[in-house]
Amino acid sequence: MSTTVALGIGSITTFVRVFPHNFFSFGQMKHGCRVSLEDAATVSRCGSFRFLFTPLSTTCGIRSRNSSSKRDQVKRMRGRQSRSEVNNRMGRHGRDGPTTVQDIQKLATAAEESLPLGDGGGLCFLESSAPNGASNVEDEEKGGNGAFSGIPAEKVTKELQSVAWRREKRLRDIYVSFADEADEELVSEFMNLLQPKKRPGLHVIHIAAEIAPVAKVGGLGDVLTGLCRSLQKKGHLVEAILPKYDCMDYSRIINLRELDLELPSFFDGHMHKNKVWSGIVEGIPVYFIEPLHPAKFFRRGEYYAEPDDFRRFTYFSRAAMEFILQSGKRPDIIHSHDWQTSVVAPLYWNVYVPLGLDSARLAFTCHNFLYQGIENSEAIAACGLTVQDLMSPDQMQDNFFHNKINLLKGAIVFSNVVTTVSPTYAQEVLSPEGGKGLHGTLGAHSKKFFGILNGIDVEVWNPATDTLIDYQFTADNIDGKFVNKQKLRERLGLGNQGGDERRPLVGCVTRLAPQKGVHLIKHAIHRTLEKGGQFILLGSSNLPEVQHEFEVIARQFENHPQIRLVLKYDETLSHAIYSAADVFVIPSIFEPCGLTQMISMRYGTIPVVRRTGGLADSVFDVDDERIPQEKKNGFVFDDANEGSFNSGLDRALNYYIQRPEWWQDLVRKAMLVDFSWDSSADRYVDLYRLVLK
Numbered sequence: 001m002s003t004t005v006a007l008g009i010g011s012i013t014t015f016v017r018v019f020p021h022n023f024f025s026f027g028q029m030k031h032g033c034r035v036s037l038e039d040a041a042t043v044s045r046c047g048s049f050r051f052l053f054t055p056l057s058t059t060c061g062i063r064s065r066n067s068s069s070k071r072d073q074v075k076r077m078r079g080r081q082s083r084s085e086v087n088n089r090m091g092r093h094g095r096d097g098p099t100t101v102q103d104i105q106k107l108a109t110a111a112e113e114s115l116p117l118g119d120g121g122g123l124c125f126l127e128s129s130a131p132n133g134a135s136n137v138e139d140e141e142k143g144g145n146g147a148f149s150g151i152p153a154e155k156v157t158k159e160l161q162s163v164a165w166r167r168e169k170r171l172r173d174i175y176v177s178f179a180d181e182a183d184e185e186l187v188s189e190f191m192n193l194l195q196p197k198k199r200p201g202l203h204v205i206h207i208a209a210e211i212a213p214v215a216k217v218g219g220l221g222d223v224l225t226g227l228c229r230s231l232q233k234k235g236h237l238v239e240a241i242l243p244k245y246d247c248m249d250y251s252r253i254i255n256l257r258e259l260d261l262e263l264p265s266f267f268d269g270h271m272h273k274n275k276v277w278s279g280i281v282e283g284i285p286v287y288f289i290e291p292l293h294p295a296k297f298f299r300r301g302e303y304y305a306e307p308d309d310f311r312r313f314t315y316f317s318r319a320a321m322e323f324i325l326q327s328g329k330r331p332d333i334i335h336s337h338d339w340q341t342s343v344v345a346p347l348y349w350n351v352y353v354p355l356g357l358d359s360a361r362l363a364f365t366c367h368n369f370l371y372q373g374i375e376n377s378e379a380i381a382a383c384g385l386t387v388q389d390l391m392s393p394d395q396m397q398d399n400f401f402h403n404k405i406n407l408l409k410g411a412i413v414f415s416n417v418v419t420t421v422s423p424t425y426a427q428e429v430l431s432p433e434g435g436k437g438l439h440g441t442l443g444a445h446s447k448k449f450f451g452i453l454n455g456i457d458v459e460v461w462n463p464a465t466d467t468l469i470d471y472q473f474t475a476d477n478i479d480g481k482f483v484n485k486q487k488l489r490e491r492l493g494l495g496n497q498g499g500d501e502r503r504p505l506v507g508c509v510t511r512l513a514p515q516k517g518v519h520l521i522k523h524a525i526h527r528t529l530e531k532g533g534q535f536i537l538l539g540s541s542n543l544p545e546v547q548h549e550f551e552v553i554a555r556q557f558e559n560h561p562q563i564r565l566v567l568k569y570d571e572t573l574s575h576a577i578y579s580a581a582d583v584f585v586i587p588s589i590f591e592p593c594g595l596t597q598m599i600s601m602r603y604g605t606i607p608v609v610r611r612t613g614g615l616a617d618s619v620f621d622v623d624d625e626r627i628p629q630e631k632k633n634g635f636v637f638d639d640a641n642e643g644s645f646n647s648g649l650d651r652a653l654n655y656y657i658q659r660p661e662w663w664q665d666l667v668r669k670a671m672l673v674d675f676s677w678d679s680s681a682d683r684y685v686d687l688y689r690l691v692l693k
Contacts, residue, residue: 373407422614426451507581
């Protein structure tokens, strides 16, 4: 049973229900704010509302009728946190049955209709639960609240109810801040919530193992730099935290200095000291953590492929979180990347929220589901997490090896939003083959799982301004490509006279990993030679047997006028290849996103790719009648075998030789495709704001 009583809020009267056990409620009980007359702390155990209001008096002030002072109740409000709120912020209520990936744009549109992204303006009005479906609010056409003069009181009350139902943190913060002020001041601040305001930029901290060009192994470094720079341009405060590797390119860090900060962090049951350095990388503020641990985790001349990588990166992740806490930062978003920083999410909820670091929502991006950070379960205890709490099928227990812990799975479970690097790859990983054992976990959390196509930094990769190429050029004047082609041939000792001058030049810049289709790369060398072209490979492998295979091939073609293999990574040479080549081959077995196809097109080099992952989202076959003419920009093949690969490469070489004018038009069109981070960064911001609601 319940009864309805009228309470005043300033000059406005609204109705609330009195429930058994001395609870008040705004509007609908299942959405509303319950407040105990006896003890405000009781509210936190209800789990139906976050902001823990004290009871309303009939004169407006949000004051209790019990003997506790308002300040005492504020302290109790600050000291308690609802378990359901923690679960909600961890994303555990974001599971659904169907294994489908949500469409980011549709979700953002839906969210904007019901939960506006801006502050105040356009707050949704929800139905009241007063008798007969009416609000039972006195209709005062003229209120005395300044900016709201002339607005019906019923409308103002409903808007305030809407703010409460949406569980907006601002409402709680205002009450805490104005707890000792006059009632009129408190009401005025509540009214100001409804003023349309421009939402300020977000504070985003990225925690990752790479950032280009300082510490770069694969695409992760490029992605982090590009996304951070784009978010900065949109007015957000962006910082990054990385390990301080001894093998970084320190010449690319501006103002690198050690901070006057003691940073002890927990590991293996002991506190270990760390140095923290700050610097600017491509305009991005970056903090580098240098462990003073006897194992010398990041002083080994290597980024990855160490036998204790699990320990190295769980140590770093714990130290990074400790730095955020000790430095007093209050970010809106903590965004971690790949398995190396996956443990950030469970550390946040299990260790750092209880310590007061509770301002953030967590985003996680997996750039490749092949690498998951799997180790014996006891290993997770080193960074301060409890094995027994996490070794269950719905948390971090590996789906195949039940005695092992899976860091990547933990990031999926504990993060508020999970992304991967292209829409097609997001669909592929929901299958057993693509998900590498995590398809079931991703399916269970599919409501918070999205695919966003990476971009490239179009200021770094710009043929009109690139200082690492011999001759700059634009889509309006592509003559510079031929000049670069001749210069590269001279540098590498390839034929460039007579008939050689007219040969198509095929390029490949890649890691020589099985994922990249190394058997097809080897085939491409011989197939290009058969079809009358020249071939340049730039890349290396961390697998000794693969590296050896290509070293044998390199020696075979050491003085050949048409083939050259450079088995290392060379940033300058990569720019030269992109700017000089006519065709670029990417025969990946799977490719979460891929950046080289975007970079090659930016430089007018036409890609030949296998239809998978991000390659399928960015390269569209010139002969596919299902594709609109304006989107056609390359050559696509379907199967990971030599015959299918030939169908793509042969067509490209034939078009180049037989239809030169058509080819030049294709080059110009490819150069004008927008692969910037601008639209992709907007989608990330939409997700950030969505989880901050």
